[in-house]
Amino acid sequence: MDHRTKRRREEETGVLPLVSENGGFNGESGFDGVDLSLLEAVESSHNGGVEVLDLRAMKKLVLSFERRLRDNLETRMKYPEQPDKFADSEVELHEEIERLKILAGGPELYPELVALNTVPSIVDLLGHDNIDIAIDVVGLLMDLTDEDVLEDNDEPARILVDALIENNALELLVQNISRLSESDPDETAAIYNTLATVENMIEVKPAVAELVCERTKLLRWLLGRIKIREFDGNKQYASEILAILLQNSTANQKRLGQMNGVDGVLQAVAMYKSRDPKSSDEEEMLENLFDCLCCLLMPVENKERFIKSEGVELMIIIMKQKKSAYGSAIRALDFAMTKYPPACERFVDVLGLKTAFAAFMAGITRGSRRERLLSKFVENECEKIDRLMELYSRYSDRVKNETERLNKLELDDLEMDEEEQYNRKLEAGLYTLQLIAVILGHLWSSEHQQMRGRIELLLRQQRLTKEDVKDVLLEYHDNIGDVDGPEDKERAQTRIQRFIAALSDL
Template sequence: MTDINSLFKKSSESSTAGPATKKRRLDDLSSLLDKYKSGTSDDSSLPGPSKVRDDLDDNVAENADLPDEPLEDEEGGRFFGGGLSEEQKDVIDFVNNYDDQLGDEKYDKVWIRKQISKLDRIIKRNTQQRVKFYDNPSKFLDSEEELDRTIKSLSVLTEHTELYPAFVEHEGLQMISSLLAHENTDIVVGAIQLFEELTDEDVQAEEADLEVLLTAAAESGMLDELIVNLTRLDDSRRVRGSEDKPIREGEDEEPERAGVFQILNVIENFTALQTTTDILLVNNSGKGGAGDTSLLPWLLQRILVKEKPVSQNKQYAAEVLSIILQKSRISRLHFARQEYNDKNLGELSGVDALLRALASYRHFDPPVEDVEAVEFFENVFDSLSIVVQEDLGKDKLLENEGVELLLMIVKSGGKHGKARAVKVLDYALSSGGSSPLAIDFVNNSGLVPLFKQFMSSRFAEAKYHRSAEKGSVSHVSLDALLGIIGSLFRNLPESSEQKLKLVARFVEKSYEKIARLLQLRNFTTERMDRTDIVIEGERTAFLKTKPTKADDLEDWESDLEVRDAEWYLQRLDNGGYRLQLIDIVIAWLVAEDGDDDLGIKTEILKQLKEGNATLNDVKNTLEAYRNEIMPKSEFEEGEVSSDANEDAEQRYEASDLAEMLTVLMEFL
């Protein structure tokens, strides 16, 4: 039987709608979004409006010997009439009147009903012809082309987003959703393209209208159909090979690559709302509780396909995953919990898949010129950083030997890889429930690369401390290193072999690491002093503007409250946060050497005195920090669990940290 998809493409290329369906390569992501929009053709052989040729010189040569004709000034003559016959005038008048009618067309609910009714008729006619002429695709080709044009014509809704609710009410969205199961992949891709345009952020629809559209799309099963088509439009067969659907010689994968890209674009558009973001990975409609939408296993399998160079779709799959995990805690917990048994990959979890993707970069960074590979690399690290902040994610990181891999990257990876791995370890160790990870960190010789980075000559330069770390991914973050050291002190069991090894690092080589720690403190306090001078000047100037009228006082006080919050954040960014990390480590060292048996406390006091500071200054830092994080409301016993309310877990963690600070202050 003739392949309808190829037949449909051939006909489209030779019709006036041809340029609208011509596929473009995915070299430029932005150009792909215009893939199915109407274009113009320079091929004069195509039917449609004639191409005007510049034959002026030929006409002049042909008429050179003809006598000049006088211009006729009377009305209806050549001067006023342009040399047109009455029949030609009638044609032009008809076209002008038709254009005026189009310009005056009213886009309202009536128009919506007409368009949806038209779409319904065309879909039914196409279905009937497909059944009747199932063995002769050329017989239903016209209805297929008409359906394709009608789908594209609905893109005008992007200019009338207030009609989205009416479009949903009259089942227009349901019809578009049904086309995702169409046998012709061009029709499928056209329907996907339409929905992508309707939900694109550049459309600037009102949030309420967009919510109606996205919610209806989720409830109508459109999301499920999109996910089904991700498998149907398999864009990686040529790379990885496929026994179920082998690539044929001469077969073009470009349409399928375009379709996958557009589906991922639509899925990203679903993240505009929290409610629709939460259902992208988790299906809560089943009676048995939360299930899988099948999007997650597809994303995991797609990012694990080995490609060189990395394709845009592989990078986009990693980006979409990181966006969903960042915006939805339900998805993060589901991601950490789910296990899959893939025929190609074996038993697989989400964290395991991310670690496998990063394993390829354990000794080097992706080349800078390979933009897709660099973005893929960063997106995978972002996803891992997000997930390991959850207790379930920490468990999976430990279970899949993630600490060992991350330390391998810190030891022998590229510059960007080292910086990213250190940040992931900081996130993983940052809570009070990270004791198993902390032990594993030390057991895998993590102290060696940790303090090698800590003693880097870069941190000993005063110029490094004159400005805030701007989230650079090219250098290891000092704040992340300090965070890891503080977390190890907090999470390693008391008097354990691992904690003794940590303390010993600060004693060896004549307390050089204590000297570095106090050097960092001096640099940080100097920067904070400069910042405090600026803030105090701004605050004094603002206080002078205090109004005398009672009516204006309330607004002024509100403005002052906002400015105080801004000044507080400015102080944190300019050394306040780092000082908290440093002083926590100092307090832990003093606490671990309570009787000064190791000489740690004596060395700290000496170094503090050289910087005109005392242990009381350290205590003041911890006290201010404790007061900032102390929960405003108490939590109930048993309120916190792996699936509990996120606010309750944050209050529990803050309360636990505040209690730790209180204990440390007693040693000071």
């Protein structure tokens, strides 16, 4: 899923004038191990020419930056109570940080940048007393890690990101957010750029998604940000980053659940229970929030929290309102009820079946609740079975056409193994057809004569038989995986065998 909505990067400051003489890091060692003696020689020999960014150019940039940084720190230490004494040095430092953005034009030089021990100096400035300097650094890091910049530069990108992590960039970036006020446009932009930098680092090194949650309070900050009622770009981006952090990490899903995160995301979603988003950006944010909710509902303990926070009831209310979040609410209920009977039971107990059947959704199979479910299929002269068989016929035709196409390709000597053929059929609608067949198996095995009669009548009208349904179920049975363990696989196969046996009865 690519939900990236980054702002257009600022225009680059231009091409740096470079010198033509040979130079190197010889002589006196300067600030943080960087040779400053070269700077004067470089500057004195500057001839105003313009050359492309290379190693010598980068060294010049680094030396100039380190000197301005040293001057600023020394002046601040000498005149801590006299801002006018160090104001000029901070203007100069700001200019040097802006010039460093040119390095984004040569990501292949990042390993050399790291070797020069420049990363610690850059990262430390995130905690600078002057918030404007910290903002400058955030912008620099975002530019250096931008996905367009790092494309086809995997190894240099990894080296830079590793150096940033080792020098506590994640911690300082997140700490810096608490210093920023969204009442100021520049600081609002800095918050956005901070999130962009974190996302960039995750792109380069996916493990950052868990590292940043282990080491910082980013999850808590994001949770608080999405709960703010007013919509803006940072709320949208916060929802996107939160979804990224949750999508492939059980640890983060559990961590956010322990922070009362399920209830927090439900609060954010509840703002749209009776209204639609006002823009495409706000609509995207709402989709992100539901992505977060579905990810959170993977661990069992969060399903329990969902019930306690009345998440089932909220999803039913959203479905009843039939606003734009309608389909997302159905998806969230699906995640909540999958392999978790308490959620299924709550769904029935709060009269969710009536609402769900409007969208033709179901999934509860125990006790009196099962009877209430089955009764829905005989309402209005079995209209829901009619709809079910209409869908079965539609997807059966799709799969048949795809199978014929694949067979024709095979005749043309196109190599394709059985697994690939099966996957192609799944994409063409086989999985949906299998789920419909499972529902038909449930209905047939109930031994309800009115439903059985209706199913047989519709099968004949569509020139299908129970054998066709059995074949679909048998293929489904044979391809059930063991992702959830051998016991779950065995239980699922046993259930399908029961349906096949029921359909075999005369």
